[in-house]
Amino acid sequence: MKDIKTDPASATVTAHQYVEISQFLAREARLLDQNLLWEWYATLADDYTSEVPVRVTLARAEVIKDSLAEFKTGVHHANDTKGSTRIRIERLFSGYAWTEDPSSRTVRSIGSIEVANSNNENEFDVSSALLLYRERGLEPDHQFISANRHDVIRSTSEGLRLVRRTVYMAHTIVNTPNLGLFL
């Protein structure tokens, strides 16, 4: 698991690159909020993977030694490839995905965007914060799902593509009835 870059080599990233990547993330959030899931799927690289690791609360001393200590390996809340993501979206369009029928009403706020050149040519390490407001169905009660995301975004001849996403949630006990949505 790569560390979240808190001090990216931002000097090597141009303002244009930062704008492009910020627009990419904002557009992605809009597509997902609007349920334009196949349009969002088209922004994924063929070698796309994503994971939502499980977080536990540990003593501060352990987190000081390793900033990612609380994010355990071996199990996940979600762990996907492009292929399994396709199946998730197919399920949501099956007409029988009760979880999201009616759909959740979401607002994704993306902020705290940092962009750095990665070791791979044409790829960027991108860190962003997600605050996802979620309401569903008849009830007015809502949840805020909050996470730091570390992404690898690739510049291709067809535009930017999301290669890898790791979602570092603030939650140990996930505070929403299901993760039937994309973070």
Place this chain on the structure above:
Amino acid sequence: MLTNVTGPILEDPLADLLKRCEKEIAQGMMPVQIFGNDAVFEAEMERVFARTWMFLGHESEIPNIGDYVLRRIGLDPVIVVRGDDGKVRVLSNYCRHRGTELCQVDQGNAVNFTCPYHGWIYKNTGEWQSAPKVSRAYRELDPKEWGMFEAPHVDAIHGLIYANLAADAPTLRDFLGECVWFLDLIFGLHPKGMRVVGPPTRWRMRSDWKSGPDNFVGDNYHVDTTHYSMDVIGALPDSKKMVDFVYQYDVADGFSFTGHNFAKWFGPSWDTPWGYPKELSDQFDYSNLDEGQMSVLEKSILVTGNMWPNLSFIRFPGTPDPVSVPPATYTQLRQFQPIAPGLMDIWVWQFAWECESPEYTELSISAGTNAFSSSGLFEQDDTVVWEGFSRVGSSLFPARTDDMAMNFQLGFEGMSDNPPDPDWKGPGTARMTGIGESGHRNFYRRWISEMKSK
């Protein structure tokens, strides 16, 4: 606490409701008011959670001296710790001085537990050890009286750690009774057994804790409705046929399992137990299994179950992507933790056989996460359909007529095609289709019995 402090007669405020429950379960029904009800919830903490053998985790989670994890008994946080003497204890997390929580993390390793308030120190065996300025502060304090509260009974079976807070509890094996026969089939097929992979995953659902057992106990009837999307995307072949490839096993009240015949449902290539790869299933040892257990393995192998009160099991094959990832079979234990009426946390432990390859472990964990987790393709739809239980419990309609009951009549008396197996060689009863709710009735009978006895 349901204690009266005035008045000579300590009438149980739930007496009428429980009488209704007894009358109705005999007709295959239960009043809706057992859900979403503050008085019922409070009573459940005392009459169910404080008196039962409660699952807390697995020995593989605390392998070393000093290892501990923070778990729950009802609403109580408890430290499950392997003390310096090697013994596993279950200790209340509250300092004996003022109740400050000694442990505010999910897991760790400790020689002592020290309170951040006044500095009382306990050994990791729970014994009171010392306090600041102890020779001036506590000249006459008897350490034996001020150790961390400890569960009087702690035991394990197949590495599964249980504790019971009741002073006069039956042994764990007596409590589990014939359920042990089924646990041997799930966990006992290899001498090295299974281990837990990673910490338990947890998430919070808007449902009564009983809605989980109500499903995993043997709700075979919901699969091709709730989970029909899985058929549509080709992840489940023809779920409408499932009820005829399913057995329902009900042992002493509160313990039930389902079994599936994978060869009949998925095809003859599914000829190893649970579809495990031969390099794994060839390592299994069946020498201790009896005729009934072998028949389960051959004809209707265990897939789901619930163990009183709130520990469910699932073992099933799956793949996140049938196009490029081969199926693997996952094993989970899941516990439905009560938080409030209409609110529960699900804790899911994923298991791997010690003797399996790391590659297979990765595949099976990934399959389990993909199917049953907060993002699980099966699980997601369950989270939605379970929300009504506790809401209907406080609805105005049943309060008017006192008549509103949930229907558990599937397979009850002559209602359905749900015949018992006359040749069943195992404990309890086995029904030969999934068109039944005998497991549900089994669970609620146990609930009534525990709630009635004070």
